[in-house]
Amino acid sequence: MAKNLSGDLQVASANRLADGMVVFLDAAGQWTERLDRADIARNKQVADILLERARAESFTVVDPFLVAVIEDEEGRIEPLSLREKIRASGLTFAAIAAEAVRYA
Amino acid sequence: MPDAHFYSYDDFDRRLVAERVEQFRDQVRRRLAGELTEDQFKPLRLTNGLYLQLHAYMLRIAIPYGTLSSRQLRKLAEISRKYDRGYGHFTTRQNLQLHWIKLEQAPDAIAALAEVDMHSIQTSGNCVRNTTADHFAGAAADEIEDPRVWCEIVRQWSTLHPEFSFLPRKFKIAITGSPNDRAAVRVHDIGLRLWRNDRGEVGFEVIVGGGLGRTPMIGKTLREFLPKDEMLAYLEAALRVYNRYGRRDNLFKARIKILVHEIGVEKMREEVEAEYESMKDSALKLSPDTIEAIAQHFAPPPLRPKRTLVPEVEALKLEDRNFALWLKSNVAPHRVAGHAIVTASLKPAGAPPGDASAAQMEGVADIADAYSYSEIRVSHEQNLVLPHVAVEDLPAVYRALDKLGFAEANIGKITDIIACPGLDYCALANARSIPVAQRISNHFAALARQHDIGDLKIKISGCINACGHHHVGHIGILGVDKNGVELYQISLGGDVDFGHTALGTILGPAVPAEKVVEAVDALVTTYLEARAEGERFVDTYRRIGAQPFKDRVYATV
Ligand code: HEM
Ligand code: SF4
Numbered sequence: 001m002a003k004n005l006s007g008d009l010q011v012a013s014a015n016r017l018a019d020g021m022v023v024f025l026d027a028a029g030q031w032t033e034r035l036d037r038a039d040i041a042r043n044k045q046v047a048d049i050l051l052e053r054a055r056a057e058s059f060t061v062v063d064p065f066l067v068a069v070i071e072d073e074e075g076r077i078e079p080l081s082l083r084e085k086i087r088a089s090g091l092t093f094a095a096i097a098a099e100a101v102r103y104a
Numbered sequence: 105m106p107d108a109h110f111y112s113y114d115d116f117d118r119r120l121v122a123e124r125v126e127q128f129r130d131q132v133r134r135r136l137a138g139e140l141t142e143d144q145f146k147p148l149r150l151t152n153g154l155y156l157q158l159h160a161y162m163l164r165i166a167i168p169y170g171t172l173s174s175r176q177l178r179k180l181a182e183i184s185r186k187y188d189r190g191y192g193h194f195t196t197r198q199n200l201q202l203h204w205i206k207l208e209q210a211p212d213a214i215a216a217l218a219e220v221d222m223h224s225i226q227t228s229g230n231c232v233r234n235t236t237a238d239h240f241a242g243a244a245a246d247e248i249e250d251p252r253v254w255c256e257i258v259r260q261w262s263t264l265h266p267e268f269s270f271l272p273r274k275f276k277i278a279i280t281g282s283p284n285d286r287a288a289v290r291v292h293d294i295g296l297r298l299w300r301n302d303r304g305e306v307g308f309e310v311i312v313g314g315g316l317g318r319t320p321m322i323g324k325t326l327r328e329f330l331p332k333d334e335m336l337a338y339l340e341a342a343l344r345v346y347n348r349y350g351r352r353d354n355l356f357k358a359r360i361k362i363l364v365h366e367i368g369v370e371k372m373r374e375e376v377e378a379e380y381e382s383m384k385d386s387a388l389k390l391s392p393d394t395i396e397a398i399a400q401h402f403a404p405p406p407l408r409p410k411r412t413l414v415p416e417v418e419a420l421k422l423e424d425r426n427f428a429l430w431l432k433s434n435v436a437p438h439r440v441a442g443h444a445i446v447t448a449s450l451k452p453a454g455a456p457p458g459d460a461s462a463a464q465m466e467g468v469a470d471i472a473d474a475y476s477y478s479e480i481r482v483s484h485e486q487n488l489v490l491p492h493v494a495v496e497d498l499p500a501v502y503r504a505l506d507k508l509g510f511a512e513a514n515i516g517k518i519t520d521i522i523a524c525p526g527l528d529y530c531a532l533a534n535a536r537s538i539p540v541a542q543r544i545s546n547h548f549a550a551l552a553r554q555h556d557i558g559d560l561k562i563k564i565s566g567c568i569n570a571c572g573h574h575h576v577g578h579i580g581i582l583g584v585d586k587n588g589v590e591l592y593q594i595s596l597g598g599d600v601d602f603g604h605t606a607l608g609t610i611l612g613p614a615v616p617a618e619k620v621v622e623a624v625d626a627l628v629t630t631y632l633e634a635r636a637e638g639e640r641f642v643d644t645y646r647r648i649g650a651q652p653f654k655d656r657v658y659a660t661v
Contacts, residue, residue, distance in 0.1 A: 018136060019206035020161040062142050062156060081588055083527060087158050091528045093539050096191040096461045 009069045009077070010047040011038035012054035013087070014061035022087045023061060025054045031061055035077060035088045040069070120263075121218045128152050129211035136208065153224030154210050157529050163188075163205045163213060165224045167482050169237035169255040169279075170198035174469035174478040179220040181465035187213040192465070194450060194458045196522055196573055197276070198236045198482045203529055231269050232262035232343075236278045238286040239483035242404055243445050243491035245437035248298050249306055251281035253399045254335060257390065261336055268343050272350030273358035275343070276315075285602035288484060290314045290323040291576060293360045294342065296335070297602070307331050310338065312372065313364030316570035320607050321361040324369040326376060333395065337388035341380035345372070405477035405492055410442025414496045427502055429551050430513035435498065438491075446476075446490040446501055447483065448510040449520065453549035455509070456538045457523045458486030467508040475501050485522055487515065517554040518562060518628070519545040522573055526566030526583060527590075533566035535583025535590035540564055540620050547621045548628075557628055560641040563598070576600045578642040579627060580608040581620065590617045596627070596653060597645050612654055619661040626660040627653050 012025040023031040024038035032038070041047035047066055054064035067087075068080040079085045086092060128148070135145040149155075153164040165180070172180075180200055184192045187209045188202040195201055205213060217223055235255040242250045258277055262268060268275070279296040280287040289295025295311035308330040314323025330338055349367070351357045364372050421428045436445040448468060451457050460468075468488055472480045475497045481489035488510070493501055505511035514520050521544060524530070526537030541564055548554055563577030574580035576598040584591050592615055595608030615623050628641070630653045635644045645653065 015156055015159070018208050020156055020159070020204075022159045059138055082590065083158070083533070086527060090159065092536060093456060093528065093542060095189065096456065096459045096464075 008043065008047070009071055010041045010050065010066040011035070011069055011077070012041075012050050012064050013038075013067045013084075014054065014058065014064040017060050017062055020062075024067075025050070025057065025064070029053065029057050031057070035069075035079075038069075038077070040071070040077065041066075117221070118218075121221075121223050124152070124223070125211060125215045125218055128214060132207060132211050149207075149210075152210075152214060154205065154207070156531070157203065157525075158527075158531050159529075160204045161207055161210065162529070163202045163210060163224055164195075165200045165202070165217060165222060166234040167198050167200060167222070168234060168259055169241065169252040170239045170482040170484075171237075171241075171252060172480040172482065173220075174472045174480065176220045176222060177465050177469040177472070177480050179216060179222075181462040181469070183213050183216050184465070185462040186216075191459055191461045193456075193525065194460065194482050194486050194488070196484045196486060196524075196571060197234060198239075198484060199234060200482070201525070203525070231271060232258070232265070232275045232277065234276075235259055235262075236276075236287055236292075236484060238280045238282055239481040239489050240286060240436060240445050240491065241281060241481075242402060243438055243443075244282050244284075244286075245439045246284050247282045247439060248300055249281045250399075250402050250404075251279040251287070251296075251298060252402050253395070254279050254296065254298075254308075254332075256398050256401065257336060257395075258339065261339075261388075268347065271343070271347055272352045273355075273360075275346075275360070277339075280602075283602065285600070286483075288573075288576070288600040290602070290605040291316055291320075291573075291600060292323065294339065295323050298332075299329075301329055305329075305331070308335060310342075312342065313361040313369070315359055315361040316573055316575050317359070318356055318568045318570075319359075319362065319365075320570065320575040321365060322605050322607065323361075324364060326369065326373055333390040333392070334384060336390060337384050337386060338376070338380055340388055341383060342376045344379050345375045349375070405479070407440040407443055407492060409440055410494055410496065412442050412495055414498075417495060417498055420499050420502075426511075426513055426551060427499070429555055430502055430511060431498070433513050433515045433517060433555065434511075438493075440492075442495050444493050444495055444498060446493045446498070446505075447515045448488040448490065448505050448508075449512040449514055450487050450510065451514060451520050451545065452509045452512045453519065454542050454546045457521050457541050457545075460488070464508050464510065467504070468510070471501060471504045474504075485520065487520070513551050514554055516559045516561070518548045518557055518560045518624075519554060521545060521562045521564060522577070523564040524566050524571035526564075526572075530566060532569060533583065534585035535566050535592065535617070537564045537566040537572055537583060540581065540583075540592065540617065543621050544624055547625065557632070558640050560628075562624070573600075574598070575607045576605070577608060578640075578645070579624060584614050586614070591615065592617065592620050592623075594620075594623060594627075594657070596650060597642060599642055609650060611650060612658060615657075615661045623657045623661050626656040630656045 027039040041050040069077045134140045155162045189204045193201045237251045278287040278292040281298040291314040297309040310327040311323040312326040476490035521541045523537040523541040527533035561578045563573045564581040565572035565574040566583040580595040582593040594611045598608030599606045
């Protein structure tokens, strides 16, 4: 189990306006689908600034907010809550595939 | 080309929907260009049934009274393939939800819907929502009259009704034309039940103030017998009273069920009857011509009585045990001899309940063309129905459905689970629903055992909004969140059958996700040991009470 080694970590997330996909704000101020590219705020003060930046960059996304994450020994981050885990990595079951069932 | 025996849009409907599509296209363009803020845009997309969920937009498409033509179902398949991920989710409100629509493409998807006289208007917001009906309407052996005629009248009256576009809260109506209520009329804002009185006249019992969600309530009878031609005027009166007195100050107290609960059904009746007195001879009184004109759209297909005993069917019954079970659980009596109503189970073992791929939708459309007069129904239990199948065609229909994975002989059984989208999709969820349903489904997959267990309805919701109808499940399962951990509260004894409608009672402390299957297994074992001859799970529960079930479950988990 990953441990929270670095205190109260946060990333900024939102849904992309054009297609609704989950995105995270990176250090360059771009929205990316990859959580591992997200800019991490390591304390409350920086988190407030991160959220301000996210709001300033919100022309192409809907309602940015902060997501609490944990970081493991190798620096991999993962959201704390199940809800945000699911947002970051998708459905927890295999959705039916469009052509899964072919018929004669 | 309009479909035979389906309601098709007239010019008014068509123009209205076309205008809405173009309006929405322009609104989306302005939003994407930054000319509209999200706050300005959100209500606009919601009135077109476009929600933003956890990880994508979701389009909710109304399927009026659950009736689809094969042409419409093929179009839904095409839309899901072209604009979504190639599958859709049939819901408990006879809607289809596409969970991965892109905002940029939503206007095209809605335009494609309009090509087959469908839309997503009024699937959100504080208006009269899609009116639902018995999914066996027009076919059931026990039916008095086809309720869809009345659903269509309600649809025409309520679509963009100026007075009722900003009700205190959303408003859901369901209509059944059979004594065996398959439309859950006692858990809707208004439920209408057609019945025949002593004098042989057919009219409506008007039921008001039912609902699930945070404050579940069983609807109460507002009017025992309402002549059919007075339906609209009476509904209008009821909605006016609600519009006047319904609470707008508190979201959680705004539904009509709270109003009825607070003032009492007698007072509600007094108010509605007084309002009605002033308008019952108004233009809303339905003329026989109007009713007849709409009824024509629902004229039954030209079925002729056929032989009921077909050697091939009888032979296959002996040969193929699954077919024999399927005949028992998935095939219902039709009102024309030699015909049957077939339910295609969208609950194959371990699958997400109610999901169908584009190829599966097309497959069902093909079967409907070949064997069911091109008609398909969507049930509130998240299955598809072929309403007019000749008994002699049952083996062919069974084989065709089997190829699609939709011939599971489990209708009404423990794996015919209703589940809301839950935390895998829904922004409001506390916990997941679909994976829980999948685990229960896998655990009880053996068909012979399911049939031995008999009728047992499991209904799962991921939060108190109760989209999965957990309150009325024989076994209800509600996801709750405790410090970030998914727990599931189990309730027993809920029922939507007419005359037995009841809300379930919570069994005890919520159980962890990984113990839900064991808990359900303990409930089933308790029932199997205690049941008397002919008793269903819920009957045994009513007879012996919660304690034996409780003891077993909490000794297990
Ligand atoms: C995953 C997508 C869904 C979203 C985003 C969603 C959205 C909502 C929202 C926002 C509410 C709260 C009440 C409101 O403001 O309207 C609600 C409640 C509800 N929704 Fe859903 N919903 C979803 C799926 C479903 C499904 C699948 C059904 C069933 C067919 C459904 C039927 C209902 C019902 C019955 C309620 C409770 C209403 C009551 O008080 O009786 N929803 N939903
Ligand atoms: S019951 Fe709750 S979790 Fe399930 S779909 Fe409805 S709002 Fe979402």
